[in-house]
Amino acid sequence: EAQVTQNPRYLITVTGKKLTVTCSQNMNHEYMSWYRQDPGLGLRQIYYSMNVEVTDKGDVPEGYKVSRKEKRNFPLILESPSPNQTSLYFCASSWTGGSGNTIYFGEGSWLTVV
């Protein structure tokens, strides 16, 4: 079954404590990306990756890091989380970017920073 898996699904953490949200896809997709969803703002892209070792900033990259060492994994790293990073996060993947291929979303990760 085609899947994008995110972990953790729910997390409450404290300001400044580094955390990583993992994302894994089983479809051998080249393109992966992270979005955050905030009330009244829709989803906004944080970072994306065109392939292994190729990553770039999206619209709201401040405070986040990513890595793409393997094709299937694309973790989102918050080195020093702050309350304004409290949000619902989605990982997504597709065969390639910008080609209209089906985009698969993970189930979302609720992150609360206190």
Place this chain on the structure above:
Amino acid sequence: AQTVTQSQPEMSVQEAETVTLSCTYDTSESDYYLFWYKQPPSRQMILVIRQEAYKQQNATENRFSVNFQKAAKSFSLKISDSQLGDAAMYFCAYLGSGGGADGLTFGKGTHLIIQP
């Protein structure tokens, strides 16, 4: 940069009636893709329908259809015979095709309420 505007924060419709959700976008590209996503209370992102800009024919998926007006940069979603399960947030999204670097650009969403 592309922008997507959904001017209706909330819409309400009686069960079995038809409702249309509006979406406009701004782009300088000629080739792109448009999507409507449904997000129920579970927060899962569910693809409802997609439209390729080069296709003149409006996309249809069962009770869901779009009115794609390329010159006007308009992409509305019509839901016929509304059902209680259609209640959700609906997001319009744009995807450019040039270069492959851009991700989806989303509108802010329309909350659809179905009145029984």
